[in-house]
């Protein structure tokens with residue numbers, strides 16, 4: 001019997017002492033030690049993992065009920081509850097036995113409490129650290145239990161490609177999202193939609209607006225907005241995070257609705273961002289008991305304030321998306337956009353999609369595309385601040401290829417291998433969808449290397465473990481673009497996918513906005529490197545401020561916490577080009593600044 005299975009047997013006996021378990025089995029989250037002095041020395045010496053000073057938050061545990069069931073003393077007076085109690089205990093034991101049988105064949109994992117699973121051991125804050133720790137302990141494929149629902153956590157890119165790509169016919173659904181999917185969006189957003197006919201039809205709609213030809217047609221928007229971004233960085237470099245957010249918001253708004261975002265103070269944009277951050281809180285593993293016990297969804301709204309709130313916000317959000325889509329319908333003179341294309345199709349074939357589907361398709365586009373790209377760009381600035389020698393190498397390449405009189409363009413892409421490697425390394429080093437984005441789910445039973453993966457299993461590719469797997473990337477927290485130029489990979493396993501990272505996910509559920517995002521990353525990253533020197537900012541006493549490369553936000557998408565960076569234009573000649581190109585960009589974008597009716 002394996003250690004894992006012995007654990008499970010032991011755990012059955014622990015059901016009666018579940019209360020004390022909760023007190024004693026608190027987990028410690030670990031992450032690489034924050035750098036105190038120099039970052040590079042910390043990296044080189046691979047400092048031991050240190051405790052986070054923030055304790056994981058635990059929710060109240062309903063152990064009282066289970067404990068009462070198990071310790072009920074026989075009563076002298078026959079009680080009408082005794083048969084019910086007896087039956088409940090029998091049912092409980094039956095379920096425990098079934099779970100045990102099933103788990104014997106499944107990949108190993110941490111000790112679950114029967115019926116309750118491992119939820120209590122998974123911290124709400126930055127769960128990807130704990131998931132990686134389990135990968136290190138149990139292997140590249142680990143089972144954890146959310147209530148009685150199994151989740152497979154993958155920590156090796158080869159396993160992820162074997163299952164999520166090569167066997168994508170079985171691995172392309174989504175788990176049940178009781179709160180975000182069913183209560184908040186009624187599963188109308190592609191991201192949480194289960195695999196099937198409806199998903200295929202919606203995916204076709206996305207393909208229409210995000211295929212290579214469509215993406216080529218968006219390039220002038222991306223180029224013009226990135227010219228404006230360069231001027232923003234020139235005028236007010238300390239607010240670089242906000243400028244990057246405005247850039248991606250504007251590109252996505254132009255693509256989705258044909259209207260640009262001139263400032264993030266636009267109340268509409270504030271509302272959209274507020275919706276997105278609310279959605280991110282609904283998707284954190286362990287945040288809602290109804291995810292582990294979907295039966296809780298049936299509690300009447302009047303006694304479930306959490307449910308009332310989710311539904312209220314869902315209705316508000318649908319109204320906002322419908323208003324946005326309808327504004328385009330009414331605006332005949334609005335430039336071409338994803339929404340306009342869908343309305344045209346709707347007019348030709350009214351049955352092809354509903355108004356709500358149009359609203360959700362374009363709403364998902366903005367929601368999935370703006371924050372992800374902006375966060376990746378912020379990670380790029382963080383990398384350039386902490387690893388300035390890589391920026392210098394990229395600038396040497398740019399200076400060789402680009403004449404002084406202009407900034408980089410799409411045509412330069414094949415001649416800039418080092419810059420392309422910087423982009424790949426950014427996506428590997430700090431993937432914004434740090435736990436692999438929305439998890440997949442299986443639609444059939446399967447076996448992998450003799451291990452059973454039942455139908456309905458949630459499957460998560462933990463990018464934090466996959467992109468920092470030392471079998472594929474040595475010194476993985478060090479920013480080394482040369483990995484993608486074949487210079488330092490010797491002795492390591494070859495990464496199993498063509499990109500050399502999995503930042504955009506896998507198989508049939510791979511990010512449909514990948515090409516649009518890659519285009520944005522190319523045009524902004526090369527422009528920033530061509531135009532600016534990026535270095536550590538200094539405090540009032542002239543001492544350099546070293547940002548903490550592990551200081552990232554919680555939530556579904558993780559981005560760097562605000563940090564200081566010194567961004568300075570490289571020469572007066574470049575400053576002149578930035579200003580004149582920004583003017584041209586503004587002229588082009590004029591058509592995207594129409595008044596909403």
Ligand code: HEM
Pocket residue numbers: 190191192193210364365366368369370372373376432433436437438439440503504505506507508509510511512513514516517
């Ligand atoms: C750097 C930027 C981006 C990153 C890192 C990223 C990453 C991801 C990841 C990891 C997934 C989950 C894939 C999976 O389940 O295997 C995903 C899904 C998705 N992404 Fe992106 N994404 C980015 C930009 C975009 C953009 C620009 C758009 C839209 C134009 C977009 C739209 C979507 C949609 C709609 C899905 C859901 C697909 C489905 O469930 O079938 N993303 N993305």
